[in-house]
Amino acid sequence: MQKTQQRGHSRRGPGGYVVLEPDGGAGKNREFKLGYSDLDRLKAYLNRYAITFGLFQDNTFQDRLFPFGTVPRVIGPWEFDTLEKGLRQRVHALNLFLHDIYHERKVLRDKIVPEEFVFSCPAYLPEVYGVRPPAGVYAHLSGIDLVQAADGTWFILEDNLRVPSGASYPLIAREAYHTVCPGLISGMPVRESRDYPNMLGRVMDDVNPGGISVVLSPGRFNAAFFEHSYLAEKMGVPLVFGNDLEVDGEFVYFKDVGGHRERVGAVYRRLSDEYLDPMVFEPDSIIGVPNLMSVYRKGNVAVINAVGNGIADDKGIYYFVPALIKYYLGEEAILRNAPTYLPFFERDRKHVLQNLHRLVIKDVAEAGGYGVVFGSRLSADKRRLLADAIRTEPRRFIGQEVVEFRSLQVFDQHRVVRRRADLRAYVLHGKDISVWPSGLTRYAMDRGSMIVNSSQGGGFKDTWVLSL
Amino acid sequence: MSSSPQFTDLEYERSADGVYKLNYDVRAEMDAPIRNHAWCLRLSLPDDDFFEVEALSRYVEPECTTSTGFDYLGQEYSYGLVREDHSVFRYGLSATIRQHSSYGRRPDAVPIQIFLRSDRLTELDHKGVGWLDAFQSPEKPKDPLEWSIGAMHEITQNMIYLTGTTNYSTPAGDAVSQGSGVCQDFAHILIGLCRAHGVPARYVNGFFVGEGETHAWVEVFVDGRWYGLDPTHNRLVVQDYVPLARGRNAEDCSLNRGVWSSVVQQHLRISASLVEVGE
Amino acid sequence: MGLISLRTANQLYWLGRYVQRGLDLLHRLYDTHSNETAPVGLRYEEFCECLGIESEFANRDAFLQALFFEKENSYSILFSLTTAYENAVFLRNTIGHEGFAYLRLAFNTLESLRVVNFYDVKPVIDYLYAFWGSLDECADRRVRAMVRWGKWVEIRDLAGRFEDADDKLEKAVGQLQENLHVLEVAEYLNVAQALDREGGIDFTNELFTTIYRP
Numbered sequence: 001m002q003k004t005q006q007r008g009h010s011r012r013g014p015g016g017y018v019v020l021e022p023d024g025g026a027g028k029n030r031e032f033k034l035g036y037s038d039l040d041r042l043k044a045y046l047n048r049y050a051i052t053f054g055l056f057q058d059n060t061f062q063d064r065l066f067p068f069g070t071v072p073r074v075i076g077p078w079e080f081d082t083l084e085k086g087l088r089q090r091v092h093a094l095n096l097f098l099h100d101i102y103h104e105r106k107v108l109r110d111k112i113v114p115e116e117f118v119f120s121c122p123a124y125l126p127e128v129y130g131v132r133p134p135a136g137v138y139a140h141l142s143g144i145d146l147v148q149a150a151d152g153t154w155f156i157l158e159d160n161l162r163v164p165s166g167a168s169y170p171l172i173a174r175e176a177y178h179t180v181c182p183g184l185i186s187g188m189p190v191r192e193s194r195d196y197p198n199m200l201g202r203v204m205d206d207v208n209p210g211g212i213s214v215v216l217s218p219g220r221f222n223a224a225f226f227e228h229s230y231l232a233e234k235m236g237v238p239l240v241f242g243n244d245l246e247v248d249g250e251f252v253y254f255k256d257v258g259g260h261r262e263r264v265g266a267v268y269r270r271l272s273d274e275y276l277d278p279m280v281f282e283p284d285s286i287i288g289v290p291n292l293m294s295v296y297r298k299g300n301v302a303v304i305n306a307v308g309n310g311i312a313d314d315k316g317i318y319y320f321v322p323a324l325i326k327y328y329l330g331e332e333a334i335l336r337n338a339p340t341y342l343p344f345f346e347r348d349r350k351h352v353l354q355n356l357h358r359l360v361i362k363d364v365a366e367a368g369g370y371g372v373v374f375g376s377r378l379s380a381d382k383r384r385l386l387a388d389a390i391r392t393e394p395r396r397f398i399g400q401e402v403v404e405f406r407s408l409q410v411f412d413q414h415r416v417v418r419r420r421a422d423l424r425a426y427v428l429h430g431k432d433i434s435v436w437p438s439g440l441t442r443y444a445m446d447r448g449s450m451i452v453n454s455s456q457g458g459g460f461k462d463t464w465v466l467s468l
Numbered sequence: 469m470s471s472s473p474q475f476t477d478l479e480y481e482r483s484a485d486g487v488y489k490l491n492y493d494v495r496a497e498m499d500a501p502i503r504n505h506a507w508c509l510r511l512s513l514p515d516d517d518f519f520e521v522e523a524l525s526r527y528v529e530p531e532c533t534t535s536t537g538f539d540y541l542g543q544e545y546s547y548g549l550v551r552e553d554h555s556v557f558r559y560g561l562s563a564t565i566r567q568h569s570s571y572g573r574r575p576d577a578v579p580i581q582i583f584l585r586s587d588r589l590t591e592l593d594h595k596g597v598g599w600l601d602a603f604q605s606p607e608k609p610k611d612p613l614e615w616s617i618g619a620m621h622e623i624t625q626n627m628i629y630l631t632g633t634t635n636y637s638t639p640a641g642d643a644v645s646q647g648s649g650v651c652q653d654f655a656h657i658l659i660g661l662c663r664a665h666g667v668p669a670r671y672v673n674g675f676f677v678g679e680g681e682t683h684a685w686v687e688v689f690v691d692g693r694w695y696g697l698d699p700t701h702n703r704l705v706v707q708d709y710v711p712l713a714r715g716r717n718a719e720d721c722s723l724n725r726g727v728w729s730s731v732v733q734q735h736l737r738i739s740a741s742l743v744e745v746g747e
Numbered sequence: 748m749g750l751i752s753l754r755t756a757n758q759l760y761w762l763g764r765y766v767q768r769g770l771d772l773l774h775r776l777y778d779t780h781s782n783e784t785a786p787v788g789l790r791y792e793e794f795c796e797c798l799g800i801e802s803e804f805a806n807r808d809a810f811l812q813a814l815f816f817e818k819e820n821s822y823s824i825l826f827s828l829t830t831a832y833e834n835a836v837f838l839r840n841t842i843g844h845e846g847f848a849y850l851r852l853a854f855n856t857l858e859s860l861r862v863v864n865f866y867d868v869k870p871v872i873d874y875l876y877a878f879w880g881s882l883d884e885c886a887d888r889r890v891r892a893m894v895r896w897g898k899w900v901e902i903r904d905l906a907g908r909f910e911d912a913d914d915k916l917e918k919a920v921g922q923l924q925e926n927l928h929v930l931e932v933a934e935y936l937n938v939a940q941a942l943d944r945e946g947g948i949d950f951t952n953e954l955f956t957t958i959y960r961p
Contacts, residue, residue, distance in 0.1 A: 049844060050836075050851050063836075105579065119581035126540045126716070129578045212750070220837055233840035243729060244752035247506065248549050249535050257756040257959055258889075258931065279508040279547065279725045290506035290727040291547045294537040 018409060018416055022074040022466060023148075032074075032188055038181045039070040039411050045176040051169065053454050054223040061221045066169060067459030071409045072177070073421065073441040074188075074464045083146070083154060083425065084435045086335030089325060091142045091427040094161060094312045096328040098138040102129055102308060112327045113320045116344070116395060121317075122365075123310030125273065127280055131297050131307075135207040135430070138306040141200065142427040143167075143440075146335070147405035155338040155403055157422060159313040159321070161305060163270055166440040166454070167426050168227035171196050171234075173462040174438070189467045193438035197234035199428050204235075204266040206430030207302040211265030213237045214254060216245070218271035218287045223455065228270050237268075247291035252301045266302040267292075273307050315364035315398050316342065339401040343394035352399035353387055359399040361386060372451070374402065405450070408461070410443055419443040422452050423463060439463040486567045486707050487522075489745050490675060492682075493560035494724065495737045501553040502728040510673070510713040510723045511561050512536075512544035518573065519565055519710065526561035530554050541576045541714055557726070564745070567707055572693030580689055582716065583668035589717040592660035593641045599626040600644065608666035613690045616669075616697060617704070619661045620686075623654055624702035636718065651684040652718050654699040658686045659717065670714055672696065673721045675742040677708035682723060682740050685709065710742060749887055753959055755841055756893050760955050762834040762842070763897025766850070769827035770875050771905050776814055776824075777865055780807070789909075797908045798822045811863045828854045828871075841890055846881040849874045892929035899923040900951045907951075932958050 017033040046068050053066035075083075100107050101118055108115050118124050143164025145157045174193050177185045204213040214237055217228040232239035238254060245264060246253050253261040267289075269276065275285040277293040295301045311317065319340050322333040341348035341359070352359060356375040363371030375383060390397050407418035421443035426436040441461035442452040452458040490513075511526045513519065526546075528534055534548040550557070592600070599622060609615035630648040640660045643653035655671055662669035668689035676683040676698070685698040685705055696705025715721030751759070779789050791810040795802035800822055804810040817823045832854040839847040853874035860867055885891055903919035905911075920936075927933040935958050939950035948957065 048848050048852065050847075115581060119579055120585060122585070124582070126578050126582045129540045225836070226839075229837075229839040230844065233844055238750050238752070239840045240752060241754060243504075244754055246504070246549060247547070249533050254750055255752060257751050257753045262750060278727050279506070283719065283722070283725060286727075291508060291549075294508075294535065294547050297537060 016414075018071050018411060020072065020074050021409065022076055023079060023152075032184060034071060034181065034184060036411075036414065038184075041180045042070040042173070042176045043068055045179060046173065049172065050226065051172055052226050053169075054221060054225065055455065055457075066454065067445065067457075068169075068173065069408075069410045069419075069441075069443055069459045069461040071411050071416070072173075072462040072464045073408055073423070074466065077189075077466050077468055080437065080465045082334065086154075086333070087144055087425055087427050087435050088433045089329065089331060089334055090144065090156070090159070090321060091139055091429055091433055093321065093325040093328045094142070094159065095137065095139045095429060097317075097324050098161075098306070098309060098312050099132075099136060100328075101311065102131065107324070107327060110327070112323050113317065114344070117314070117316050117320070118311060120395060121311055121314050123308070123314055125308040125310075127293065128297075128306070128308040132299065133207070133296075133306040134209050134299055134302040137203075137207050137302075137429050138309055139312070139427075139429050140203050140207065140304040140306070142305075142429070143424045144427060145422055145424050147338075147403055147422045150404050150406055154335060155405075156318075156321070156335050157338055157403075158315070159318060160424075161309040161313040163272060163305065164424070164426070165224040165227055165270070166424055166442075166460070167196055167436065168224075168230045169460045170438050170440050170462040172230065173460075177462065185464075188464070191437040191465045191467045193436065193462075193465075196426075196436055196438070197231060199434065199436060200231065200268070201235045201237070203428050203430035204237075204268060204302070204304060207304070208265035209300055209302060211251070211263035211301075212254065213266040213268065214240045214245070214264055216240055216242070216267050216269040216271065216289070218275065222270065224270070231268075242285075242287045242289050245289045245292075247289060247295055250295065250298060250300055252289065252292060252295050264301060266304060268304045273310065276303070276307065315362050316344070316395065319398060338403050341399040343390045343397050343399065348399070349390065349394055352390060352397075355399070356383055356387060358402065360402050361390070362398050362400065364396055364398060374450075376402075402450075408441070408443060410459070410461075417447070419445070419447070419459075420450050420452065421461065437465040484707065487745050488565045488567060488677070488708075488710065489562075489743050490565055490710060490741070491560070491562045492675065492740045493738075494558065496557040496724075496726075497735045497737070498555045498557070499733045499735075500730065501555045502730055502732055503551060503553050505550040505554070505557065505726060505728040506547070507550070507557070507724070507726045508545060508547040509559055509725075510543075510721070511546050511559065512712075513561070513563055513565065514543075514711060518568055520568070522564040522566060524561065524563040527559060529556070529558045539715075540578050543713060545713075559724075565710055567710070571706060572695060573687070574693065575689065580668050583670045583689060584663050584666065585716070586660070586663055587717055588639055589637070589719060590640050590656045590660040590663065592644060592657065592664060597644050603661055603664070606664055606666075612662075612665075612667045613688065613695060615665070616658070616662055616667060616688045616690075616695075620658055620697050620699045620702060623657055623661075623699045627654060627657070629654075629700065636722075651700040655684045655686050656717060658697065658699045662686075662688055670694075671717050671721055672705075672711045673713045673715075673718070673723055674709060674711035675740050676701070677742045677744060679739075679741045681738045682712070683709075684718065687714065708742070708744070749889065751841075751887075751889055751893065755838065756959060757955065758834045758837050759841065759890060759893035760897040760900075762831055762838060763894035764901040765827045765831035765834065765897075766875060766878060766894075767898040767901040768822075768905070769824050769831065769853075770872065771902065772814070772822065772824055772827065773868065773872055775905075775909065776811065780811060780865070797910070799908075808863075815857075815860075815863050824871075825857060828857055841887075842882060842894070843885050846878055846885065849878040849881055853878065888929055892926040895926045896923065896930070896955075899926065900954065904951045 017035045020032040051066055052063045055062050055064055107113055139161045143160035146154050147157050148154050215228055215232040229239050246255055252264040254264050255261050271287055274281045276288045278285045278288050279290050280293040296303055319342050325331055325333045341352050343349040343352050359375050361373045405420055408421040409416050410419045421441050424440040428434050441463045442458050444452050445457050513521050515521050530550055532548050532550045534546055537545050628648040631650055634643050634649045634653050640656035643649035644657055659669040670687050672685050672687055687694040687696050698705050713721035779794050791807055792802045815824050818825055832850055835847050835850045853871050857871045899919050899922040906915045906919055924933055924936055927936055939954050939957055942948045943950035
């Protein structure tokens with residue numbers, strides 16, 4: 001690996017190029033080069049189509065171009081094979097867990113997960129207790145965040161089973177590579193990723209109890225509005241806002257301007273549970289569909305992802321996922337969690353308090369990179385405050401070993417630098433469970449930073465998976 | 469079954485069968501016509517070991533398709549859509565109800581622990597309110613029912629019933645700080661106190677004997693059964709109460725939710741009467 | 748898919764109007780600018796009068812600058828293209844990813860200009876025509892008809908304001924009718940025109956809301 005890193009810095013200047021670094025040992029005998037001028041073209045391509053990620057700054061909405069790291073991440077075939085197996089296993093178990101805790105609750109009775117971790121969590125929604133979603137699928141689309149340690153080991157960092165976003169960015173970036181440097185991409189055994197809209201569409205068809213499928217967006221000022229409209233176009237389904245739909249009797253309908261209406265069977269919703277139906281959740285929500293939950297409870301519409309999934313991607317539940325895999329599937333977890341401690345357990349709490357200076361502490365209620373604190377960066381006073389907070393509300397925090405994750409090449413102002421990056425893999429669950437052979441690689445903007453979240457200014461890369 | 473005997477000497481024992489006539493009518497007047505009005509209403513009375521609904525009629529105007537759904541506690545509700553313009557929305561029900569003398573409702577299928585979870589409306593901040601000092605210790609009481617009844621007495625002693633000082637979304641903490649509120653606030657405070665001490669508690673919307681509007685009270689879960697407490701009247705809920713909706717707080721069992729696209733002022737006129745008619 | 752919500756219809760209509768307003772005014776401004784004496788051009792005071800806007804400009808350059816770049820002025824080119832682009836953001840999936848890109852290019856190009864030079868403006872016009880062309884490739888005929896409804900209403904509206912020849916007005920109404928026919932609402936046109944003659948409504952501006960009540 002050291003060797004390839006040095007090779008990466010080949011030549012500087014306008015005629016220079018970047019040598020790709022396939023991970024997992026593939027392509028050792030060949031060099032794959034991406035010219036600097038092509039890197040500029042790739043950026044321009046994304047600008048042409050306004051590939052934005054909205055940000056609220058100083059209370060105003062800014063449609064910013066999503067920083068695009070033009071050097072793709074390349075993952076070798078064996079490497080991805082393991083990831084694929086591990087991710088399918090993980091999502092399978094999480095889906096069974098969701099069914100269980102909204103029905104029999106065997107996992108609690110068998111004391112695999114302490115009750116407190118489920119019932120005290122605001123993401124556990126009694127509103128869907130006993131509701132079986134169409135085809136029994138909860139986690140239709142999961143975004144599982146992984147990091148690779150310097151020694152090559154992959155760790156699961158976080159599960160996202162609510163409304164994981166981001167797949168459209170590598171998807172359109174792939175289109176850019178095919179346009180800008182078709183020779184490079186077709187000369188490498190890169191697995192096709194542009195089938196993603198079909199994969200997602202098939203999942204929707206698999207669970208659709210009758211009617212058309214739609215993408216339900218919270219609106220233009222959502223950070224990922226580009227994604228909503230792009231996926232709708234590529235799937236060939238309408239993009240709707242809440243008041244484009246209506247519930248009448250037992251079904252949900254799309255209201256066509258011509259006066260007729262069409263039954264809706266599957267809603268790929270990009271708004272969170274609390275805004276989905278003002279009759280059941282947040283009463284002031286104007287972006288939801290009134291009485292949608294009534295139709296959902298009757299099984300007459302599939303909501304993608306299912307309502308109430310938040311409990312499965314809770315940072316506290318994360319700790320138990322390896323145990324859940326063992327419990328539901330009788331298998332050892334293929335992919336490892338980052339070493340995690342739960343202050344809820346006395347032994348772990350002691351460990352966390354003693355090692356606060358070298359652990360990363362996460363607030364389980366926060367997302368998007370917020371509420372993540374590196375103990376090493378805190379002043380003694382702040383560390384004491386955090387320790388007090390952990391003592392008073394142990395359930396609210398998890399402590400994790402800091403995984404020194406790998407840096408990837410980023411082309412920045414005509415030179416190659418290295419930035420830490422993670423990988424969001426997309427797992428689709430319809431009749432079968434499959435992993436999209438690509439993923440969103442997110443990298444930190446600043447040197448040494450570990451915060452890769454798009455909402456905090458991080459950039460993205462396409463992820464190339466090699467087939468041999 | 470094995471409900472502990474120590475509180476049978478309380479009022480709960482005194483209950484007897486009764487027959488009631490209920491009339492509930494709500495008229496919502498809008499200052500401009502609205503359309504595409506989606507609504508969701510609680511118009512179903514419990515029909516179980518405790519209540520027999522003998523004659524029931526209900527209505528929603530203007531006429532529109534009306535459907536039925538069941539919430540997570542198995543409670544029936546109605547929902548529908550009025551497409552055309554209307555300035556008046558009216559609904560209600562009337563029924564004859566036989567109430568049986570029994571207490572201690574069994575738990576529903578949903579995990580009881582969700583009635584321990586604090587929320588925005590029932591959360592209490594103890595600081596600065598003297599009478600709450602007695603409730604500082606979060607320890608679970610030995611006799612939770614007796615303790616809850618004590619807490620109810622305390623609320624009645626320290627809170628003034630005053631309309632107009634709170635609204636539908638006032639959190640219990642705010643009501644406590646100002647020392648006044650209505651039945652909803654009293655209920656939220658009692659729920660907040662109970663939950664903080666490990667006693668599952670829930671909100672009940674419904675009717676109390678007499679003429680007026682709808683009423684709200686509390687149920688606490690003790691020894692595998694739910695018991696009703698009315699912190700507004702400082703009494704146990706035995707007879708003379710007919711529930712319409714139960715939930716975690718007022719918002720969770722609101723009797724009426726509606727959504728339409730224009731901005732209008734709405735004037736609600738609620739009239740409810742529950743009268744004992746004898747055998 | 749062929750399904751169009753009321754919201755989308757409304758945005759398609761306004762997209763058509765603003766794209767056309769930008770394009771139409773670009774042509775008219777060029778005529779005015781390049782040919783002050785010939786009958787195709789108007790003096791800029793007259794131009795402002797036709798649009799019903801104030802004409803207190805120091806000179807013709809100031810007038811051009813304002814008509815191009817003044818964002819608050821609803822008859823500036825930049826306003827038209829900003830509004831068209833804002834609508835297009837909502838409509839990316841309906842008008843197609845490629846069509847959207849042409850509008851973005853037109854908008855970006857115009858926004859990057861600082862002074863009016865009609866040669867520099869050419870690419871803006873090119874992109875706008877590319878947009879119209881790309882729309883024709885769009886599979887859904889109702890979508891096309893919705894946008895063109897807006898387009899021909901705008902043409903009709905501006906032709907009226909600038910007192911164009913009658914045949915131009917007639918052509919616009921004819922095209923309008925064709926598109927309303929695709930949408931199966933052509934019968935409203937006669938009703939609206941009759942009302943217009945009686946002074947009841949401005950049929951070009953109120954036709955949409957007459958047919959599709961929100």
